[in-house]
Amino acid sequence: MDAGVAALLGAAVGSFSTLGAAVVNGRTQARTQHAQWRRQYRRDAYAAYLGALHDRDMAMDAILKALQAASPDLAELDRTVQHFITRARDVHRAAEVVIIEGPPSIVEAIDRIAEASSGLSEVMQQMVKAARAADTSERMEHSATASVRERRLYRAVSEFRVQARGVLGNAD
Template sequence: DLDEKTGRFVTLAREVHRACEIVILEGPESVAGAAEHIAGASSDLSHVMRRMAENARTGDTTGRTEDMALAAERERTLYQAVKDFRLAARRTLGKAT
């Protein structure tokens, strides 16, 4: 069900943003910067996903192909931001590999 999937996505996105806020406010600068990238990438993906969900509800298929490509690109950007965050966290903890 589209509404259920959208709700789950929104819930996860909110949790990501809350976690990033804590790291940005209380974490070391190197990790906070990486967390800011995650928050931005997550927000960018969220905008596309919300638009796609709304268009699906209304039956508007105009731009669907472009939105799918944009969502895939933004998902890759988010994935890279998460990888960068993990690396920054490992370095901060002295466990860089």
């Protein structure tokens, strides 16, 4: 084999090796960018969900505050209930995005939040109904139940935060 042919074959092999390395590097880069994009999208979805939960909780606090009065202003109570309903719908919309993005551990955490929220909403509905009927006979019991369910909701939200940090790789 002559030196020119050997050099040409060497250059061809080197070119193919470089091309192969570039393809592998390109695929790795694409996977890394996709993972970063997915992480950022999940982060944004989780943050939007937590923000919606916060806004809904503030609306819930307004209802509980309105119910503390000896004789609640029913018009004000109706306004706070409507505001709460709007914020609860925002939570459901934000939850749908998080559920789509997953993973299953996050979906399970959202289910626990929804269950705790439902329990608290149920007692709040009883409290509002009693206020409209001017029935104070179960006020102490309702308040105690609401307090227990509020703590359960807080624990569920805290658990969601831990799960979200783990999914996003921030579980320090």
